[in-house]
Amino acid sequence: xxxxxxxxxxxxxxxxxxxxxxxxxxxxxxxxxxxxxxxxxxxxxxxxxxxxxxxxxxxxxxxxxxxxxxxxxxxxxxxxxxxxxxxxxxxxxxxxxxxxxxxxxxxxxxxxxxxxxxxxxxxxxxxxxxxxxxxxxxxxxxxxxxxxxxxxxxxxxxx
Amino acid sequence: xxxxxxxxxxxxxxxxxxxxxxxxxxxxxxxxxxxxxxxxxxxxxxxxxxxxxxxxxxxxxxxxxxxxxxxxxxxxxxxxxxxxxxxxxxxxxxxxxxxxxxxxxxxxxxxxxxxxxxxxxxxxxxxxxxxxxxxxxxxxxxxxxxxxxxxxxxxxxxx
Amino acid sequence: xxxxxxxxxxxxxxxxxxxxxxxxxxxxxxxxxxxxxxxxxxxxxxxxxxxxxxxxxxxxxxxxxxxxxxxxxxxxxxxxxxxxxxxxxxxxxxxxxxxxxxxxxxxxxxxxxxxxxxxxxxxxxxxxxxxxxxxxxxxxxxxxxxxxxxxxxxxxxxx
Numbered sequence: 001x002x003x004x005x006x007x008x009x010x011x012x013x014x015x016x017x018x019x020x021x022x023x024x025x026x027x028x029x030x031x032x033x034x035x036x037x038x039x040x041x042x043x044x045x046x047x048x049x050x051x052x053x054x055x056x057x058x059x060x061x062x063x064x065x066x067x068x069x070x071x072x073x074x075x076x077x078x079x080x081x082x083x084x085x086x087x088x089x090x091x092x093x094x095x096x097x098x099x100x101x102x103x104x105x106x107x108x109x110x111x112x113x114x115x116x117x118x119x120x121x122x123x124x125x126x127x128x129x130x131x132x133x134x135x136x137x138x139x140x141x142x143x144x145x146x147x148x149x150x151x152x153x154x155x156x157x158x159x
Numbered sequence: 160x161x162x163x164x165x166x167x168x169x170x171x172x173x174x175x176x177x178x179x180x181x182x183x184x185x186x187x188x189x190x191x192x193x194x195x196x197x198x199x200x201x202x203x204x205x206x207x208x209x210x211x212x213x214x215x216x217x218x219x220x221x222x223x224x225x226x227x228x229x230x231x232x233x234x235x236x237x238x239x240x241x242x243x244x245x246x247x248x249x250x251x252x253x254x255x256x257x258x259x260x261x262x263x264x265x266x267x268x269x270x271x272x273x274x275x276x277x278x279x280x281x282x283x284x285x286x287x288x289x290x291x292x293x294x295x296x297x298x299x300x301x302x303x304x305x306x307x308x309x310x311x312x313x314x315x316x317x318x
Numbered sequence: 319x320x321x322x323x324x325x326x327x328x329x330x331x332x333x334x335x336x337x338x339x340x341x342x343x344x345x346x347x348x349x350x351x352x353x354x355x356x357x358x359x360x361x362x363x364x365x366x367x368x369x370x371x372x373x374x375x376x377x378x379x380x381x382x383x384x385x386x387x388x389x390x391x392x393x394x395x396x397x398x399x400x401x402x403x404x405x406x407x408x409x410x411x412x413x414x415x416x417x418x419x420x421x422x423x424x425x426x427x428x429x430x431x432x433x434x435x436x437x438x439x440x441x442x443x444x445x446x447x448x449x450x451x452x453x454x455x456x457x458x459x460x461x462x463x464x465x466x467x468x469x470x471x472x473x474x475x476x477x
Contacts, residue, residue: 022279023283023291024276024279024280024282024283024290024291024292025279025291025292025293025294026291026292026293027293028293029254029256029257029292029293029315031192031193031254031256031315032191032192032350033349033350034193034349034352036256036257036293036313037293038293038294038295039259039294039295039296039297095347095349097347097349097354098347098354100357102297105459105460107459107460108460109460110460110461110462110463110464111462112462113462117342120340120342120343121342123342124341124342131342132341132342132343132344133342133343133344133347134343134344134345134346134347134354134355134356135343135356135357136356136357136468136470137357137462138357138420138458138468139458139459139460139461140297140298140299140458140459141264141266141298141299141300141459141460142264142266142267142268142269142298142300143269143298144269144270144271144272144296145269146269150295150297152295154354156347156349181438182442182450183435183438183439183441183442183449183450183451184438184450184451184452184453185450185451185452186452187452188413188415188416188451188452188474190351190352190413190415190474191350191351193352195415195416195452195472196452197452197453197454198418198453198454198455198456261456299456299457299458300423300425300457300458300459301423301425301426301427301428301457302428302457303428303429303430303431303455304428305428309454309456311454
């Protein structure tokens with residue numbers, strides 16, 4: 001087992017199956033050493049990687065910041081599964097480059113950075129220095145399936 | 160005539176003139192083998208590439224999903240014209256990497272993925288496997304000129 | 319003093335200290351010759367680079383287009399400081415690739431392109447041809463700290 005998968009095990013995280021994209025799309029595209037990942041929303045998956053039901057709604061209305069962080073964490077775990085699917089081994093991750101996180105926000109909600117710390121802290125915890133990324137924390141008034149967050153990453157990987 | 164332009168002809172698509180950017184900007188910037196395209200909204204152009212008038216408004220209010228798909232398709236055709244302008248020949252496209260699509264959504268509208276299938280299906284139809292991309296389907300509460308959609312792409316091209 | 323820093327001096331611009339990111343994040347990540355910068359909002363900094371207080375609110379409600387342009391200009395100056403921090407010398411900038419600008423918009427406000435000209439015109443003025451970029455002008459209904467704008471760049475730099 002690789003170093004990063006070991007680390008995931010220590011953290012009690014089991015990777016889910018990556019989502020199955022429709023025929024028009026891919027979960028990830030690799031160009032040189034940059035892996036571009038599709039946007040992924042934060043449904044709830046259990047520690048064994050099974051989706052146990054969606055968490056839905058807007059931050060600042062139905063959902064607390066903790067709910068949002070949990071959703072961000074799940075979307076990140078899905079992204080890890082997509083990275084593994086694309087390059088075969090999470091030990092190939094050189095650096096998480098860029099994370100864009102979109103928060104489903106009720107009017108007046110302005111704490112996307114706190115919500116997306118669910119993603120940022122998990123990445124640091126899993127990859128250490130290689131998990132420290134450039135981030136943008138953004139807002140949407142609606143989201144597909146009323147998901148609380150959507151994230152999208154670019155990752156530097158070994159060729 | 161190149162293979163892709165032939166395919167466009169089969170599909171009844173004539174490329175419009177690419178938009179003329181103001182002096183501060185470019186339609187596309189190439190770095191190595193990655194072409195970064197400017198965001199483009201989906202005005203209506205006829206099959207001969209002429210703009211025949213804007214389609215305007217929000218999905219979930221004035222516009223149906225079919226209207227949105229039509230708009231997504233037009234924005235994609237504009238992007239093809241911008242790619243050709245930048246690299247000279249659409250046969251140089253190795254892979255559509257990433258498509259970000261923003262939908263102008265009335266409150267409660269959550270079907271951006273269906274709307275953006277107007278883009279994704281056209282890309283598959285034009286480029287085959289090379290058209291399968293990583294996508295994020297996003298939402299905005301407003302859009303320049305009340306356009307129904309805006310898209311933005313990154314494309315892997317031959318050096 | 320480098321050519322670009324000289325140009326900044328001519329323009330009366332002093333770079334502020336770059337923001338200090340939390341331990342989970344970075345201001346910028348370099349992969350090959352592409353520098354990816356974190357999203358940055360447009361607080362007000364004085365000509366000596368000191369933040370003299372935030373400009374807050376929504377375009378189309380509290381703020382005029384001129385306010386928004388000023389905010390865009392400040393966010394851009396912050397980005398320049400982040401680029402310098404990352405690569406040591408602004409003369410290493412080969413090309414501003416891509417600028418994504420998000421405008422904090424009241425319902426009905428659709429002039430993000432004009433607001434973001436605050437960024438685009440500054441980049442042209444500082445870098446000349448190398449400052450001409452691909453851009454997307456986007457909208458948000460909320461923004462962290464009620465900032466009027468947020469921008470995010472990718473920059474081609476010398477290795």
